[in-house]
Amino acid sequence: xxxxxxxxxxxxxxxxxxxxSRVLSGNVEYMRPDTKARVEQAIAELxxxxxxxxxxxxxxxxxxxxxxxxxxxNPFYPEVIHGVEDVALSHGYDIYLCNTNYDVxxxxxxxxxxxxxxxxxxxxxxxxxxxxxxxxxxxxxxPTVVLDWVLTNPPxxxxxxxxxxxxxxxxxxxHLLALGHRRFAHVSGPLHLPTALARRDAFLHAxxxxxxxxxxxxxxxxNFRVDGGRAAMDELxxxxxMPTAVFTGNDMMAMGLVRAxxxxxxxxxxxxxxxxxxxxxxxxxxxxxxxxVALPRYEIGQMAMRMLLDLLKRPPASPYQQVETRLVCxxxxxxxxxx
Amino acid sequence: xxxxxxxxxxxxxxxxxxxxSRVLSGNVEYMRPDTKARVEQAIAELxxxxxxxxxxxxxxxxxxxxxxxxxxxNPFYPEVIHGVEDVALSHGYDIYLCNTNYDVxxxxxxxxxxxxxxxxxxxxxxxxxxxxxxxxxxxxxxPTVVLDWVLTNPPxxxxxxxxxxxxxxxxxxxHLLALGHRRFAHVSGPLHLPTALARRDAFLHAxxxxxxxxxxxxxxxxNFRVDGGRAAMDELxxxxxMPTAVFTGNDMMAMGLVRAxxxxxxxxxxxxxxxxxxxxxxxxxxxxxxxxVALPRYEIGQMAMRMLLDLLKRPPASPYQQVETRLVCxxxxxxxxxx
DNA sequence: CTGTTTTCTACAACCGGTTTCAGAAACCGG
DNA sequence: CCGGTTTCTGAAACCGGTTGTAGAAAACAG
Numbered sequence: 001x002x003x004x005x006x007x008x009x010x011x012x013x014x015x016x017x018x019x020x021s022r023v024l025s026g027n028v029e030y031m032r033p034d035t036k037a038r039v040e041q042a043i044a045e046l047x048x049x050x051x052x053x054x055x056x057x058x059x060x061x062x063x064x065x066x067x068x069x070x071x072x073x074n075p076f077y078p079e080v081i082h083g084v085e086d087v088a089l090s091h092g093y094d095i096y097l098c099n100t101n102y103d104v105x106x107x108x109x110x111x112x113x114x115x116x117x118x119x120x121x122x123x124x125x126x127x128x129x130x131x132x133x134x135x136x137x138x139x140x141x142x143p144t145v146v147l148d149w150v151l152t153n154p155p156x157x158x159x160x161x162x163x164x165x166x167x168x169x170x171x172x173x174x175h176l177l178a179l180g181h182r183r184f185a186h187v188s189g190p191l192h193l194p195t196a197l198a199r200r201d202a203f204l205h206a207x208x209x210x211x212x213x214x215x216x217x218x219x220x221x222x223n224f225r226v227d228g229g230r231a232a233m234d235e236l237x238x239x240x241x242m243p244t245a246v247f248t249g250n251d252m253m254a255m256g257l258v259r260a261x262x263x264x265x266x267x268x269x270x271x272x273x274x275x276x277x278x279x280x281x282x283x284x285x286x287x288x289x290x291x292x293v294a295l296p297r298y299e300i301g302q303m304a305m306r307m308l309l310d311l312l313k314r315p316p317a318s319p320y321q322q323v324e325t326r327l328v329c330x331x332x333x334x335x336x337x338x339x
Numbered sequence: 340x341x342x343x344x345x346x347x348x349x350x351x352x353x354x355x356x357x358x359x360s361r362v363l364s365g366n367v368e369y370m371r372p373d374t375k376a377r378v379e380q381a382i383a384e385l386x387x388x389x390x391x392x393x394x395x396x397x398x399x400x401x402x403x404x405x406x407x408x409x410x411x412x413n414p415f416y417p418e419v420i421h422g423v424e425d426v427a428l429s430h431g432y433d434i435y436l437c438n439t440n441y442d443v444x445x446x447x448x449x450x451x452x453x454x455x456x457x458x459x460x461x462x463x464x465x466x467x468x469x470x471x472x473x474x475x476x477x478x479x480x481x482p483t484v485v486l487d488w489v490l491t492n493p494p495x496x497x498x499x500x501x502x503x504x505x506x507x508x509x510x511x512x513x514h515l516l517a518l519g520h521r522r523f524a525h526v527s528g529p530l531h532l533p534t535a536l537a538r539r540d541a542f543l544h545a546x547x548x549x550x551x552x553x554x555x556x557x558x559x560x561x562n563f564r565v566d567g568g569r570a571a572m573d574e575l576x577x578x579x580x581m582p583t584a585v586f587t588g589n590d591m592m593a594m595g596l597v598r599a600x601x602x603x604x605x606x607x608x609x610x611x612x613x614x615x616x617x618x619x620x621x622x623x624x625x626x627x628x629x630x631x632v633a634l635p636r637y638e639i640g641q642m643a644m645r646m647l648l649d650l651l652k653r654p655p656a657s658p659y660q661q662v663e664t665r666l667v668c669x670x671x672x673x674x675x676x677x678x
Numbered sequence: 679c680t681g682t683t684t685t686c687t688a689c690a691a692c693c694g695g696t697t698t699c700a701g702a703a704a705c706c707g708g
Numbered sequence: 709c710c711g712g713t714t715t716c717t718g719a720a721a722c723c724g725g726t727t728g729t730a731g732a733a734a735a736c737a738g
Contacts, residue, residue, distance in 0.1 A: 005724055005725080006724060006725060006726095007724080015687075017689095018687075018689080018690095019687060020725095022687090022727095024725090025726080027727095030686055030687090031685095031686070032687090049454075050724085051457065053396050053401070053456070053457055054396055055724080055726080056725095057392055057393055057692095057694070057723090058693045058724095058726050059693090060693085064456075071417070073418070073421075073620075075412075077411070078411045078412030079412070081411050082411075089448075094437075094452060095435065095437075096433050096434065096435055097435075098433075099420070099424055110433075113431075116388055116389070116390070117391045117403075118390065118392055140342070281412075287626050345694060346695095354718085355717065355718045356694090356696090356719095357696080357698095358716095360697085363696095369717085370716070371715085374717080389695070390693095390694055392694075393694035395695095396693090396722095396724065396725090397695060397696050398695090398696075399723085
């Protein structure tokens with residue numbers, strides 16, 4: 001037998017569809033208690049549950065949101081996803097998850113599909129996005145929240161979660177300086193990404209504030225992945241003068257770098273100090289445990305979803321919120337070699 | 340301006356809704372070419388895209404499926420998710436992702452919500468499920484595919500992806516025996532899970548086939564997590580006689596075990612050999628790289644989604660498919676200490 | 679016991695599509 | 709030029725809900 005519909009309930013309770021609809025939506029101000037009771041009983045007896053679909057058709061609300069990430073396999077995401085999901089769940093929302101696989105056009109396809117499905121809003125946490133995505137979404141006036149993206153003049157339906165890299169990175173720099181380091185390198189993410197630039201610049205500024213000229217800092221462009229960190233190690237070794245401390249744009253590259261350095265006979269932190277960024281769970285018990293700039297990822301997820309819900313209520317908003325970073329000191333940093 | 344509807348297109352093309360609907364669904368056998376052209380032009384001019392929602396209401400198909408996992412953070416899942424997603428995408432499906440967080444009732448809530456949203460089917464890949472979930476789904480005759488779950492007499496709407504642990508585990512056992520090991524231990528998953536039992540039994544059977552009595556094998560019940568592996572190491576040390584080779588129910592526990600052993604002053608593989616299961620990407624460059632029984636996870640994802648699509652077409656099926664495991668030899672296994 | 683007001687419920691239209699069916703238009707042979 | 713096919717298109721009902729409105733029933737005043 002197919003699911004009972006609202007008409008079945010109405011028939012059984014001897015009332016009209018509208019009456020059933022009213023008790024469902026709690027709109028019972030002018031309803032006789034016994035009528036309400038009859039309807040409720042019919043609902044219970046039939047095990048009736050309203051169809052989300054039909055409801056959405058009139059209400060224009062699907063109670064559905066989408067989360068676009070580059071790749072669920074990236075350890076950065078799980079906690080973010082949990083944060084998003086927990087808030088979503090508690091507001092009756094379900095989440096479409098889409099991996100862009102770092103592919104801009106795949107992402108755009110997903111977005112189109114999601115628009116056709118009338119999702120109420122979209123969370124974009126894929127670094128490999130383009131402004132074209134936003135245009136598409138703005139055009140259809142779909143509320144959107146973007147993580148760590150730079151937007152001059154954001155449209156009213158777009159919210160932004162910013163990351164303030166300064167406090168964490170500044171603390172890292174001061175920590176390294178205090179240990180005695182003077183020669184630094186940075187392994188960045190792909191420099192066409194705003195987030196990679198922000199991290200690099202926060203690092204350089206913090207150094208400059210302490211009298212270290214950015215031009216003395218070796219910058220190696222990486223790819224945010226483990227193998228990028230590995231490759232970077234080789235570049236470091238080919239430098240005329242090895243830096244004694246390296247800050248990597250994320251933890252994955254730090255992992256690759258530490259491994260590659262071990263393979264090259266260098267020991268972390270004795271021969272070289274390494275600081276990562278993200279504080280993914282893996283690095284807490286790496287060999288050695290990684291010193292890193294932590295991002296509150298669960299919080300980011302929650303915040304993003306909450307912002308989206310806000311955007312859904314009172315659209316002309318375009319909010320901006322920031323999360324802070326902080327330094328987590330572990331054992332991949334030490335005084336530079338005497339040399 | 341709101342999205343154009345089919346009525347807008349019809350008006351603009353000077354035809355009826357039905358005609359537009361027909362060109363949309365490609366049902367143009369009896370249509371004059373110029374009519375079709377007019378409609379297509381109107382569609383293009385308005386940038387019309389049909390509403391998935393309205394369509395689903397009549398067609399009873401939402402082109403939506405759900406994937407239930409225990410925790411996206413578990414490195415087992417990403418590749419599975421990719422497999423599922425790739426097949427889904429290429430068939431016009433979008434995927435709801437739900438984390439159960441190892442919580443049976445949270446999972447059940449998700450399932451209820453998904454049923455109300457009329458998903459076409461559900462993939463269950465959360466080990467912490469119960470048969471109650473299936474009952475709910477079967478009752479609503481929602482096609483379901485379950486990974487590695489034991490079901491006597493599966494209902495026709497349920498498909499199962501089985502894992503044949505034997506080939507991989509057998510190879511692992513033979514590998515260890517060839518190295519000279521005779522004293523074995525197994526760190527299992529929670530033994531109320533069918534999958535944990537299957538892994539344990541495959542191990543014991545393989546040993547038995549080579550003359551090692553299961554009763555001589557130390558079995559420690561773990562939890563499939565890193566800390567479970569850590570705890571298991573302590574139990575191993577308290578044994579009257581240390582085994583020389585340990586097979587863990589998954590890689591996470593192997594990681595914990597290796598780390599704990601290092602902390603206890605033991606070296607892998609010199610003092611003890613360790614074999615994991617899953618071949619998650621992390622273990623390829625652990626210290627030492629882990630020997631492990633590999634599961635074709637991307638394939639599992641693809642296979643599961645394909646099975647679901649099949650189930651959607653010709654329901655009275657209840658298929659069963661198996662994937663094979665195989666041994667990946669790395670450096671966490673060696674000859675036992677001379678002692 | 680009426681007339682008015684208040685309380686309650688049903689009817690009907692609508693959301694944006696699909697599908698059945700009937701009838702109009704074009705084509706054809708005689 | 710007429711009747712019978714064949715080809716094409718539109719009207720209407722439906723999917724499963726929500727909502728505005730009209731009008732019946734109950735309550736109340738006179």
